Amino acid sequence: MSLSSFNLYHQFSCPQTPFDERVFDAISVSFGVAVVECFLQRRRDLIAARSRGIIELVESWLGDAADPETVWDQAFGRTDWAMESSEADTGDVATQLALRLSSRGQPGQWHSILSRPMRLRFEGWLLPQCTEIDLQSDGNTVFIVLKVENSGTENIGFERTEFSWTSSGAQRLSYAKVNTPIFLMAQSAIEGQLTIDDQFGSITGYPEVTGNMVQNVQKALDILAKYAPQYLQWVERVIRGIVVCQCKETRTRSSTWSEAPGIILMSVTDDPITIAEMMVHEASHQYFHLLRKLGAVDDGSDTCLYYSPAVSKERPLSRILIAYHAFANILLMYRTTRLNGLVDSGECLRMENRMQGDIGLLGAPLHANPALTPLGNALYQPLAQRAEGLDGGG
Template sequence: MTKRNIAGAGIVGQSNPSCQRSCWQLRGNKDRWYRKLERAMSSWSPPALLGLDVEAVRETLMSAALRRESWLLHPCATVIIDEGERPASAHARLAVWAAANVPSSTAEEMGGLTLDAPTWVWGHQGSFILAPGTQRLRETAEHAGSSPSVPVSLPVPDPWGDSFVHREEFGDLAEHAWWNRTALPPEGEARLAADIHALLRAEHALAAVLPDAAAWVTDVTRVVVPLAGSPTPSGSFRSGTLAGLPGVALIEVTTQPLLVMEALVHESAHLHFHLEETEAPFFEESDTRLYDSPLRPDPRPLRGIFLAYHALGYMCAMYEDWLSATGDGRCAEALEGLRGSRDDARATLERAAADGLTEDGRRFLRLCEEYVDRELPT
């Protein structure tokens, strides 16, 4: 996807709540995700070799789902609903992640975990390795670290894809992942470290200047996979999400923080959209037409146009809020192209809405037009 090549890498400004729009309060409907977990919980069956007290772990997970605990909107939890066989490590990762997010007394009641080989699992600071053998889940939770006690818990970098098992489902995008470059030379290690630092700087800048926007991002984006590809001189870079994998965005990191923030907002918009559409389809199956896309050269189904419109609206909102908060003139250049693409996508949706969108789709379009597709007064 081609982005504006905004020159410079400086971050200026400070939080200005009056510059932030109400669209950041519009979140994807998580109830459907939790209900999906609840229905699948009874059939969750981890391998016996892990030695888990399945009923105790299941009770912890079900209780968290019923309470709509935010930590269950995470890639570690997808093994509950995944169809087909998943590796034992995915189930171990879920058990450790659950133990890391409940009181120690509850983690103790969850029992133990047996591993026959060193296994990468996931905690609040990212991945870590557990040694073979049997240990209490309460002890693994201590290794996983405590839940951050900060207003906005920023997405955690995951260059190796240790938080999920869906690597192959990202298709061509996965070719640029660091997990395909495991034998890193020194220059590769330096590049990876620089990318992670650039990602974290952009995340912290967004949280410092636009905290409402950052909270909206982290509401659905829990893990960011920085991609290893090199951006082209035109400012093009890659990013992506999967509808069935909540909490994860793949992003090619650049040295330009505004572009990294744009990518975070873009992919978080897709994750919010996916949640909203869970078990409530927006599109009529009978509509097989293809439409001109504002973001891609090839014609797309109506779903692709709606995804683009929704993301473009939030990308415009980010740049408008950033411009209002900081006076950064680079935003005007970005907005010039983004607004035109957003308006083109909206026009296509309005023409096709009557017979291409379901009632749920038309309702969500009205919400977007009311809360997202509205420019700040100058």
């Protein structure tokens, strides 16, 4: 691959660069297909021991043309993670993968036993907690029988509409939307599937989703749509679900799971511009993690640690880059909304100035650093030019 071809990957830096959906789709689809093929090859016996029909369903899907929306999902991220981590249960991961394929219209019949009671998602619907699942689908009508702990079985039905599904028996997840729905979920929707690392000790609880939470996320999306439409696209392209948490006093918190494309954790707040900031922050991480599927962002030759204001710690170069990538996009989001007329009593300018100081610290070790690979520079240079007025040093 020539050095010039890495200009294709500048689009992962910030939304101000031209974006070719074909590049994004090609990376996500090729990686998703490769992960599933490897999963079947390595874990076939384990999958067969806990299920029937799933292997046939997945093989049938592999024989069709994969679409980007199907693979941009937690199920595919966890399939990859299951081959690297002993924490992931192969049978559970296979079940999530099968349910994702069924929710995208893949016909088939399968049965699976879970390692523990858990709630699973079917597109924008949450199934009751179960220990076993039996599913039949012709691609348009889905019939599910769940074995529910201590209470026998429960029947769930889905009918495909032009753009979504209708259901009898499943819980519809609330969502905010301008163009693409972003679903809000309680922690119970990911329990047993994703682990929340409260590294700052700031999380005080995991509330149920309320109408007020949905309204505030909607207001945040509406702000982006009106005052920073490039960042609305940046967010909507990669965020599909928000797991809500509660933080101490006025603190806010957001994070991304590298093994869960499309899903982020975000704390509750009534301030829409802060919600917009957190969504831009975590969307940036999603782009970063996807591009890293193609290779490293630094070559390991710079072994120094550098101070990161993001975590108030010394961090290696790759972690400095991921923080810079998020913070510089936040700066550009605030600058764009301010210049486009958002009236907010100076909050955008205050946050822009604060971010300018942070990215100055983060950017210093990145500028002209020969340890950055072409992929690393593809993430750094377009942002350095726009956020700091630098040539990026590459």
